[in-house]
Amino acid sequence: MTQQTSADGLRSAQWYGGDDRNAYIHRAWMRRGLPDDAFEDRPHIAIANTASDLTPCNRHLSDVAASVRDGILEAGGIPLELPVVSLGETQVRPTAMLWRNMAAMATEELLRANPIDGVVLLGGCDKTIPSLLMAAGSVDLPAAVVPGGPMITGSFRGDDIGCGTDVWRLSEEVRAGTMSAAEFRSSESSMIRSRGHCNTMGTASTMGLLAEALGMTIPGVAGTPAPDSRLLVAANATGRLSVELVKRRRTPSQVLTRASFHNAIVTLAAIGGSSNAVVHLLAIAGRLGVPLTLDDLDRIGRGVPCLVDLQPAGRFLMDDLHRAGGLLAVLREVRDLLDPTAMCIDGRPLVEHLDDARVWDADVIRSCGEPVLADAGLAVLRGNLAPDGAIIKPAAASPHLLQHRGRALVFDSVEDFHTRIDDPDLDVDADTVLVLRGCGPRGYPGMPEVANMPLPAKLLEQGVRDMVRVCDGRMSGTAYGTVVLHVAPEAAAGGPLARIRTGDVVVLDVARRRIDIELGDDELAAREPSAEALAAYARPLRGWEKLYVDHVLQADTGADLDFLLGSSGSVVSRESH
Numbered sequence: 001m002t003q004q005t006s007a008d009g010l011r012s013a014q015w016y017g018g019d020d021r022n023a024y025i026h027r028a029w030m031r032r033g034l035p036d037d038a039f040e041d042r043p044h045i046a047i048a049n050t051a052s053d054l055t056p057c058n059r060h061l062s063d064v065a066a067s068v069r070d071g072i073l074e075a076g077g078i079p080l081e082l083p084v085v086s087l088g089e090t091q092v093r094p095t096a097m098l099w100r101n102m103a104a105m106a107t108e109e110l111l112r113a114n115p116i117d118g119v120v121l122l123g124g125c126d127k128t129i130p131s132l133l134m135a136a137g138s139v140d141l142p143a144a145v146v147p148g149g150p151m152i153t154g155s156f157r158g159d160d161i162g163c164g165t166d167v168w169r170l171s172e173e174v175r176a177g178t179m180s181a182a183e184f185r186s187s188e189s190s191m192i193r194s195r196g197h198c199n200t201m202g203t204a205s206t207m208g209l210l211a212e213a214l215g216m217t218i219p220g221v222a223g224t225p226a227p228d229s230r231l232l233v234a235a236n237a238t239g240r241l242s243v244e245l246v247k248r249r250r251t252p253s254q255v256l257t258r259a260s261f262h263n264a265i266v267t268l269a270a271i272g273g274s275s276n277a278v279v280h281l282l283a284i285a286g287r288l289g290v291p292l293t294l295d296d297l298d299r300i301g302r303g304v305p306c307l308v309d310l311q312p313a314g315r316f317l318m319d320d321l322h323r324a325g326g327l328l329a330v331l332r333e334v335r336d337l338l339d340p341t342a343m344c345i346d347g348r349p350l351v352e353h354l355d356d357a358r359v360w361d362a363d364v365i366r367s368c369g370e371p372v373l374a375d376a377g378l379a380v381l382r383g384n385l386a387p388d389g390a391i392i393k394p395a396a397a398s399p400h401l402l403q404h405r406g407r408a409l410v411f412d413s414v415e416d417f418h419t420r421i422d423d424p425d426l427d428v429d430a431d432t433v434l435v436l437r438g439c440g441p442r443g444y445p446g447m448p449e450v451a452n453m454p455l456p457a458k459l460l461e462q463g464v465r466d467m468v469r470v471c472d473g474r475m476s477g478t479a480y481g482t483v484v485l486h487v488a489p490e491a492a493a494g495g496p497l498a499r500i501r502t503g504d505v506v507v508l509d510v511a512r513r514r515i516d517i518e519l520g521d522d523e524l525a526a527r528e529p530s531a532e533a534l535a536a537y538a539r540p541l542r543g544w545e546k547l548y549v550d551h552v553l554q555a556d557t558g559a560d561l562d563f564l565l566g567s568s569g570s571v572v573s574r575e576s577h
Contacts, residue, residue: 009249011141011570012044015115022575026115038078043117043246045072045239046082048107048135050128055088057125057197057204060226061148067232068120068146071239077246079239082110082119087127089204097279097474098446100127100134101552101561102544104287107135112570116141118246120238121216124148124196124226126203126477129211130280134560136216136252137287138567142245143252144345145216146238147208149226150318151196156187162200162311163191164478168452175422176460196226199318201310203477206273207280209327213267214284215255215344219353223326225319245345253567256288259342263350265297266337269304269377270330272313272395274477275485278378279447282558286565294380294389294556298513301377306395307333307366312480313395314372316364324364328357333368381484383516384524385470385496385506388488388556390515393475397482398466402510404482406433406468408517410502413438413536414450422457430464433506437497438536439473440490441552441559445538445545447472447486452479468508470515472497472555484508484515486555491529492537493554498529 015026016039027039038044047068051061065081072079085103087096111119118141123129129147136143154161170187173179197204205223212222218241221234245251261281268277278297285292307330310316321327331338332354340351359365366372373395381390394402409432411417417436420426428434434453441447451471455464469483472490489495496517500506505518517524540546551561 010041010043011117012115022577025577034078043077043243044080044115045077045242045246046080046111046114046116046119047122048082048084048111048119048132049122050084050086050124050132051122052086052088054091055086055125056090057088058086058123058128058148060195061122061124064122064146064148064231064235067235068122068239071236072243075240075243077243080116082114084110085131087125089126094444095446095448096127097448098545098548100131101548101564103127103131104134105564107132108138111135111139111141112568112572118142118242120242121145122148124204124208126207126276129207130284133211133216133284134287137256137284138564139570140251140253140567141570142242142250143216144238144242144245145211146235147211147217147222149196149208149224149228149231150199150205151192151194152225152227152319153199153317154190154193156190160317161187161191162317162478164198164202164476165200165312165480166191168479172454172460175454175457194227198478200312200478201272201274201308203274203276205318206268206271206277206477209271209273210264210267210277210281212327213264213331213350214260215342215350216252218346219344219350220326220328223318223322225322241346248347250345250347253288255343255345256284256290257342258290259339261285261290261292262300262339263342265300266304266334267327267331269301269306270334271308272306272310272372272376275378275391275393276474276477278391278486279555279559283560286558286560287567289566297378298380303375304334304337304377305368305371306373306376307368307371309364309366309372312478320361320364324361325357325359328354329359329365332357333359333365379510379513381510381513381515383514384519384521385500385515385517386487387496388554390484390487392482392484392510394510396480401466401468401482402508404468404508406431406506408433408435408500408502408504408506410435410437410500412530412533416532416536417453421454424458426456426458428456428459430459430467432467434467434469435500435506436469436471436473437491438533439471440492441555442549443490443492443537444473445540445549445552447474447555447559449474449476451475451483451485452481470506488554488556490554491533496524498533499524499527
């Protein structure tokens with residue numbers, strides 16, 4: 001089902017048009033300052049706002065919403081702010097990913113249930129833009145995204161400091177004894193010094209930029225720093241555009257096509273983006289019925305150079321990318337790899353917006369001839385340890401570890417890991433492969449960002465700074481290291497990860513796209529799953545967690561709920577009174 005409209009083309013007229021009792025009720029309760037003509041052929045635009053004091057990266061979105069509101073009014077629409085579920089990546093436990101699907105479902109239902117003709121989606125922190133795009137794809141009302149933007153760069157001890165990435169780096173220095181706890185604490189106020197989300201190329205920055213690559217923002221907006229007044233100008237323009245989208249009945253299903261996802265995958269490699277984008281792109285595509293698989297991500301991304309020299313893969317930060325020319329300048333460099341048929345919400349192909357883009361700092365945005373990394377696409381691995389796939393981000397890995405053979409050291413849960421990892425008697429060396437299970441969508445539940453396991457303290461003291469790590473969970477987009485992620489099926493779903501034992505030999509070969517245990521298939525299949533791992537898996541009895549565990553799909557398809565795949569459109573068939 002697609003958009004529900006009245007004879008004059010406005011969906012909201014299904015609520016407000018006519019003289020019967022129900023129309024009276026709908027109009028009367030909305031007359032809190034709205035003029036009479038608010039119910040006469042003026043589009044009603046929801047502003048889906050994820051602002052929340054408990055989502056620090058999104059606190060400023062109410063200011064952005066005010067500019068969107070002005071733009072909607074200026075274009076003749078009726079702006080209606082709609083608070084929606086907000087997920088603070090740094091705050092909620094056990095992991096924000098547990099509620100991404102709930103946030104998407106709740107937003108979808110609210111958009112469908114209310115008398116609106118279109119929506120402007122305001123997100124910033126990691127899960128907010130993915131959940132909003134999943135919702136918009138499912139309800140398919142005219143929609144546009146305004147990304148909240150990154151914070152500005154901080155400095156500590158004379159050097160730029162990147163939020164997220166430097167948390168991991170500095171915390172390891174404390175564990176290694178090269179930084180005091182007092183120094184570590186003093187870096188907090190230097191790291192977070194303005195409104196906005198993480199300023200590294202983490203998940204928040206990645207998903208904001210991918211929203212633009214997918215065509216769902218005004219081109220040139222994504223990556224604008226949150227404190228930059230130009231973000232408010234863009235928000236106003238998006239409000240105005242949202243009214244035009246309703247008039248032209250331009251919906252997400254017309255923009256979010258297979259061509260758009262092709263361009264998003266190219267973009268992901270070119271910016272050195274977060275591995276978390278994989279589960280989000282797959283989930284968004286699943287809501288729209290666009291065929292997209294892990295193999296597509298590997299195939300399209302293979303050979304695409306990383307051109308953006310940003311942490312965690314490089315040196316600079318997001319406001320450097322913005323001043324250097326922004327995403328459009330990056331995409332101009334890889335224009336030949338883009339699908340020219342992909343459209344933006346303004347009705348023009350994405351590639352048409354690249355003609356005037358320029359690179360103003362070639363240290364931040366490299367040319368294809370001098371890339372940060374020649375082949376930066378996320379690699380999809382398969383083998384007897386990951387029959388349905390796993391991923392690794394070569395741009396964040398140590399080159400010497402991309403082909404590796406080592407003895408496994410297995411941890412049955414996050415708690416088991418934290419209990420043992422710093423034991424001075426732990427049987428581990430630099431060649432050991434750290435394996436952590438019980439962290440997938442079902443087993444944790446929610447697939448947390450714990451895969452970039454801290455290294456054993458005794459190895460840090462010896463100067464080791466990277467090891468091969470394998471996990472059915474995720475890694476923060478701000479993190480780095482040679483980490484095999486999203487192993488599917490997860491251990492809790494009966495995957496081979498449940499049967500690996502300490503001492504087994506793990507072979508990683510990224511060039512061949514393989515991750516294997518040196519063990520015969522029959523012997524591996526005959527093993528019983530670890531009793532300790534089975535005991536650690538989540539078994540919720542009620543509420544959202546139970547619904548999630550009973551219905552969540554595996555990482556290789558986006559970890560959405562099985563009954564949320566596809567679109568239900570915007571039709572509501574029954575009246576409320």
